[in-house]
Amino acid sequence: MKLRRWLIAVLICATAVATDAPRGTVPKAAADRYPAHVTQDGIAIGATLLSASDVRHIFSTQVNECCLVVEVALYPQKDGLVEVSWNDFALRVVGQDIAAKPSSTAVIAGRLYRQAQPEQNPHDVTISPTGGIGYESGGIDPVTGQRRPGGVVTSGGVGVGVGSPSPKPGSTEADRRTMELELREKSLPEGNTASPVAGYLYFTIPPKKNKKYQFEYSLNSNKVVLPL
Amino acid sequence: MWQEAVRNKLGALVLVGLCVVAGSLRASCQSNSTHEDGSQSTNKTDAHSTHADAKPSADQPAQTSKASAAEKPSKGKPHMHLGTVTVGASYTRLPAGLLAGPYWGYGFYPYDLFFYDPFYSSSFSEPSPIGFVDRPDKGEVLLEAKPGSASVYLNDAYAGTAGKLKHFWLAPGAYDLTVAAADGSVFHQRIYVLTGKSLKVRAKFAAPTNEQ
8 A cells, every 4th residue: 555655755756857848849850951060979859949039929028138049950870879968068269269058947937037126116106196087967966965066077186006016927926937848848947868959058158149049969079160 | 957867867777987007017927929829739640659758868068058147037126117007087976875885985996986996907916807917827828619519629538619719718727629610610729828918829630531
């Protein structure tokens, strides 16, 4: 009986971990379907740098506000195995010495969450003026029983609120969790794989126009460079 | 004679309301950027459960310090913001002897028929019958699916028909959205709802599989 309970508990935990794990994206039919691709040691690699509009279409999270997103696909050779690790990837601005490793989804979600925090003081005052004008034709007042003449009725008022009017997208704790979940689920899955695998990697490099990037992958102590 | 009586009765039913919202000028105006479904759906079948969490990398000192300076929240004196400006107008014609409800003499009572009360539908109350009030703690989903009789499921729970769920609000989080048409074709997408953001989902049905 105890064993059965333990098995159920383990099954629940395994399900929770599995649903929380990166799922990645569907790999394209072949690596050459990606704008940048190369084959080395029997492993084909395809990569593409997502544009800002691509990111807006693919993600609810406004990840392009802080990061560059690269879609990566790895195709192991037949009966082969490849170990996928984020640590093997890097993105470099062409002509610069510094290369960026992929950032963790928790870090990016936290950063976007912090950026979305309202800059207003909690003691800010919001004023909402209202005004109205109406015309009535008149009638019998049920309270006094007398005929009440019609005429123009006007009114005005001011609503005063203290504090921030409404949260911005991504500014609540629930948003932070959701952003992290989305980024993690769509990220490149890590670990050993024998089948093609694809997903996104996030690099904390502010997007800039007219910059050229190169994507680097360390494969068996050899560096593979893909110009994006 | 009778025409006048009918006209008076009809006049009692005529309420012309004109409401002009000059604009919500709040400083923290929400961005309602939408994004379509496109390639948002992820591959469930290719799930890899080998590693749950990504490892953080700490190799960007220059960018991080620059960003943290920019992200520092402004602390200072309280500011004054102009909120929603509301202007209303109405016309009421009632025949002699008819008054709908007690007259309170104050323009701001919500049930006063003689005056359109802007407060009643402004952002001070919710939900608004006119629709000026947003849901500050929820995200909006705009679902476009044909036919309207298709069933909509959220996290495998029936939510209603596509015709009635063209527009709905959800708490922030990830949801499995499924739209099933009567002919067996199904659309599935995992959606991520964020506070104050509109998410546009266009359901493209996959052809039903003919299993023997």
